[in-house]
Structures are given as C-alpha cells and as structure tokens.
Amino acid sequence: MTLINTISRHFRSAIGTFARLALFASCAWPCQAQDEDLLDLAMEGLPGQKQYTIATFKTTKLINAHTNETVHDRTLDFRVGHRFGNVGKESFGGIHTLYGLDASTDIRIAFEYGLTDRFMVGISRSKRNENYEGLVKYRLLRQTTDGSVPMAVTLFANATISGIRAPEGLYPRTTDRMTYTFQAILARKFSDRISILLLPTLVHRNYVFATVNGFPADPEENKNDLLALGAGGRFKITRSTSLIVDYFVNFDTYRQPGNEYGFHPVLGAGVEIETGGHVFTVTFTNAAGIIENDFIPYTTDDWLEGGFKFNFNISRNFKL
Amino acid sequence: MALLAVLGCLLLMPAAGSAQSVYACTNGTASFFSSAPLEDIEARSGSLNSVLNMATGEVVFIVPMRSFEFDKSLMQEHFNERYVESHKYPRAVYKGRLEGHFDAGVNGKYTVISTGTLDLHNVSVQRTDTGILVVTDSVISLSAKFKIAVADHHIEIPKLVTRNIAEVVEVSFNAIYRPYRKKTK
Numbered sequence: 001m002t003l004i005n006t007i008s009r010h011f012r013s014a015i016g017t018f019a020r021l022a023l024f025a026s027c028a029w030p031c032q033a034q035d036e037d038l039l040d041l042a043m044e045g046l047p048g049q050k051q052y053t054i055a056t057f058k059t060t061k062l063i064n065a066h067t068n069e070t071v072h073d074r075t076l077d078f079r080v081g082h083r084f085g086n087v088g089k090e091s092f093g094g095i096h097t098l099y100g101l102d103a104s105t106d107i108r109i110a111f112e113y114g115l116t117d118r119f120m121v122g123i124s125r126s127k128r129n130e131n132y133e134g135l136v137k138y139r140l141l142r143q144t145t146d147g148s149v150p151m152a153v154t155l156f157a158n159a160t161i162s163g164i165r166a167p168e169g170l171y172p173r174t175t176d177r178m179t180y181t182f183q184a185i186l187a188r189k190f191s192d193r194i195s196i197l198l199l200p201t202l203v204h205r206n207y208v209f210a211t212v213n214g215f216p217a218d219p220e221e222n223k224n225d226l227l228a229l230g231a232g233g234r235f236k237i238t239r240s241t242s243l244i245v246d247y248f249v250n251f252d253t254y255r256q257p258g259n260e261y262g263f264h265p266v267l268g269a270g271v272e273i274e275t276g277g278h279v280f281t282v283t284f285t286n287a288a289g290i291i292e293n294d295f296i297p298y299t300t301d302d303w304l305e306g307g308f309k310f311n312f313n314i315s316r317n318f319k320l
Numbered sequence: 321m322a323l324l325a326v327l328g329c330l331l332l333m334p335a336a337g338s339a340q341s342v343y344a345c346t347n348g349t350a351s352f353f354s355s356a357p358l359e360d361i362e363a364r365s366g367s368l369n370s371v372l373n374m375a376t377g378e379v380v381f382i383v384p385m386r387s388f389e390f391d392k393s394l395m396q397e398h399f400n401e402r403y404v405e406s407h408k409y410p411r412a413v414y415k416g417r418l419e420g421h422f423d424a425g426v427n428g429k430y431t432v433i434s435t436g437t438l439d440l441h442n443v444s445v446q447r448t449d450t451g452i453l454v455v456t457d458s459v460i461s462l463s464a465k466f467k468i469a470v471a472d473h474h475i476e477i478p479k480l481v482t483r484n485i486a487e488v489v490e491v492s493f494n495a496i497y498r499p500y501r502k503k504t505k
Binding site: 038039041042043045046047051054055072073075117145192239240275317319 | 342344345346367369370371373378379380381382384386387391392393394397400401402407408411413415478480481500
C-alpha cells in the first residue's frame with residue numbers, strides 16, 4: 001500500500017515537472033526569442049557607427065599650444081590669459097615679487113567666435129609688444145569614432161601688428177610691425193582620458209633686428225621665418241579635471257638650447273578644470289609671451305633657473 | 321511525446337517570426353526638457369527607432385544618445401561627455417509591453433499602459449508609463465510623455481550646476497510606424 005502510494009506520488013510529481021517544463025518551453029522560450037527579435041529589428045534601423053569624435057580637448061588652447069578644437073557654431077568665447085613673472089629668485093622672482101605675482105609678463109584678452117562648427121575667427125590684444133592679433137582656425141579633418149579618420153587636422157593662422165612706441169627708425173614701415181603664424185594642428189583622442197597634439201609651426205616676422213637677444217647677429221643667418229614643432233597632451237583625471245602639458249622646440253640656428261644666445265624650448269604644464277560653460281587652466285610655463293608670434297621667437301627663460309611663470313586662463317562661452 | 325513537442329515548436333515558430341503584426345519606425349522623435357531656476361534646456365533627436373508587435377503588445381525603443389541636438393553645442397558636448405557618457409553607453413533602450421485595449425485593424429485612438437525597463441547610462445529602471453496609440457489604416461502612431469529622475473540612472477549633476485540642470489527631466493517621444501519590411505541590402 002505504502003509502496004503504491006509512494007510510486008503514485010513520484011509519478012504525479014514527475015508529471016507535474018514535465019508539465020511545468022512543457023509550459024516553460026511553449027511560453028517562456030518563444031516570448032524571450034521574440035523580445036530579442038524585436039530588439040534586433042529595432043537595431044537594424046539605426047545609423048552606422050561613424051561619428052565624429054568629440055571633446056578631444058576642452059577648449060581651443062592647451063597652455064601655449066592651440067588644440068584642434070574651434071569655438072562652436074555661433075558661440076563667442078571670451079578669453080583672458082594672464083601670465084605672471086618668473087617664480088625663481090635666480091630669474092628675478094622670489095619673495096620681492098611674491099614669486100612673480102607682481103611682475104606679469106603678458107596679459108591677453110581675446111574674443112573668438114565660431115562662424116560654423118568648423119571655422120572660427122578671433123581678435124586679441126596682448127600686453128607684450130602691444131600685439132593686436134587677428135586669427136582664423138579651420139577644422140580640416142575630424143577624427144571619427146569608427147577609425148576611418150584616425151586623427152584630426154586643424155589649420156591655424158594669425159597676423160599681428162605691434163603697437164609699441166618705437167625709437168625713430170626702429171620700424172621704418174608700418175608693415176615691419178607685423179608677424180604671422182601658420183600652424184597645422186594634428187590631434188588624436190586615444191581614449192576617453194588621453195589626447196595628444198602635434199603642431200608643425202611657421203612664424204614669419206616681416207622685420208628682424210640686427211641683434212638676437214642682445215647679441216649681434218649675422219644678417220644672413222637671422223631669418224625672418226622660424227620653424228618650430230610643438231607637442232602637447234591631456235590626461236583626464238576626473239570628469240572635469242585634466243593634467244595638461246605642451247612643449248615647443250625651435251629649429252632656428254640661433255635658438256638651439258645650450259648656445260650663447262640664451263633661448264630655451266617652451267615647456268608648459270598644469271591643470272585644466274571645467275565647470276559648465278567655464279574652463280580654467282592653472283599652469284606654469286617658461287614662455288613670457290602668450291601668442292605663438294611671441295613665445296616661439298622670444299623665449300629666453302629657463303625652467304631650471306626658476307624661469308617659469310604662474311599662468312592662468314579663463315574661457316567663458318556665450319551663445320549668440 | 322517528442323513528436324508533439326516538435327510539432328508544437330513548428331506551430332509556434334511562425335507566430336514568433338510573424339511580420340504581419342510587426343510595425344517599425346526609424347525616424348521617430350524624442351526630446352527632453354529640463355527646467356531649472358537658472359536655465360531651461362531642451363534637446364531633440366530625430367533618430368528614435370522602434371519596433372512594435374501589435375499582436376503581443378511588445379515594443380522596443382532605441383535612441384542613439386549622440387543624436388540629441390541642443391541649441392548650444394557646448395552643452396551637447398557636455399551632455400555626451402560628462403553626463404550620459406555616450407562613448408561608453410551609446411544608446412538608450414526601452415523594452416516593454418503595451419497593455420490595454422487596442423486593435424491594429426480598427427481605426428481609433430487608444431490609451432495604452434506600457435510596463436518595461438529603460439536602460440539608460442547602463443542602469444536599467446523598471447517603469448510603467450501611459451501612452452497614446454493611434455491607428456489610421458495601416459499607419460500606427462505612438463506617443464508618450466513621462467519623467468525621468470536622472471539620479472535613477474546614476475547620472476550625477478555636480479553641485480555647481482544644480483541651479484542649471486533639473487533633477488527630473490521631462491521626456492516625450494512620438495513614433496509613426498509602418499508595417500515592418502525586411503531591409504534588402
């Protein structure tokens with residue numbers, strides 16, 4: 001009796017399990033399959049993966065280097081760059097200038113405007129040499145997320161005219177006060193955190209003096225054109241903070257490090273902080289001038305002798 | 321028994337793959353609106369993709385995050401880079417099932433309730449929303465308006481901009497469906 005009961009119980013339970021399995025197979029499986037199917041069907045309609053990489057850099061300039069970024073369409077970027085004096089005592093810094101805070105070398109105020117998402121124009125005025133600048137910047141190539149365009153290429157050019165009061169005969173013609181920069185900006189965003197820049201640069205000066213950094217110069221060797229190469233990068237530490245660095249070397253004979261003319265490669269390093277529409281950079285660099293036309297020909301301070309300056313930049317975007 | 325199971329499978333399969341009741345939309349619109357003390361922000365996408373099975377009520381929505389357009393392009397960049405992190409999570413996906421009375425064969429306006437999950441910023445949230453389904457001959461439209469608390473999807477708003485970005489954004493979408501046809505490539 002008990003045996004029969006047990007068998008019957010097992011039999012019923014087996015039937016129950018089978019029935020549940022059958023129910024599961026007939027309902028759950030097709031439902032799920034259909035769900036996946038719908039998702040697949042919806043995915044079919046999506047556009048391809050090709051998109052332009054965004055935010056390779058936070059703003060149009062790193063420290064001394066321009067980035068591949070331009071101001072967005074119909075947006076005005078108001079920028080104030082402030083470069084203090086040398087920090088180190090050996091380079092006239094130290095406590096008596098409060099580590100350079102009393103002796104700003106350059107202040108640049110700029111208005112830069114995006115005519116389209118790829119083309120921007122701007123004007124600026126710098127304290128050093130009273131340089132008035134007009135600039136254009138165009139994004140020729142944009143990196144894509146699918147890798148079909150592996151890097152961005154942006155072209156930059158400017159013209160400056162110096163307003164300084166010069167002794168009689170120093171600038172015979174007005175055009176002698178003009179300089180130009182032509183730059184190709186190659187940039188690649190390697191990952192969410194890392195972006196790298198490379199900047200072949202030509203600075204043309206309409207007029208060169210008879211001396212170079214106070215030393216007599218050979219007129220044959222003292223070229224109007226200066227070739228330089230810049231490199232820079234960003235490493236994002238948090239969502240809104242990045243470490244930034246950039247560096248320029250000059251190929252001009254007079255401007256090789258270690259010779260008696262006293263020029264130095266330009267090195268900048270610091271932090272970039274973004275909050276909504278503002279981007280702040282707090283950096284140190286040995287360049288005295290903020291614009292290419294100034295820091296590429298005329299950087300004579302040496303990091304190793306305390307010749308670096310505290311530098312900050314504020315950028316504020318306005319949609320017009 | 322095995323024969324029965326096979327037969328059952330064969331019977332069920334065409335039902336699962338049936339295209340007759342499946343409707344698709346590839347250019348629906350989705351928009352969201354954030355109203356904060358300092359600023360109102362609005363963004364629109366014209367790339368909402370959706371597939372709807374009128375027989376079962378199952379519905380899927382996909383919006384590529386990069387397709388949202390803002391008035392300020394800097395804001396658009398921040399939205400993608402800092403908030404929804406579209407390089408990591410490129411799409412918002414909703415999978416749900418419509419309930420309520422509706423009939424693809426009968427023209428009319430139906431109020432439907434959809435229960436499902438919204439996967440946004442890699443966080444899935446179970447939700448129930450109300451929408452309007454309109455059947456006009458072989459064209460079906462579905463629209464809805466609902467609210468998303470950004471914190472539910474682990475989208476963090478820095479303290480500094482809490483007066484610029486709302487904690488709850490209003491989302492609306494509109495999809496117009498036609499009978500689904502397999503794409504010929």
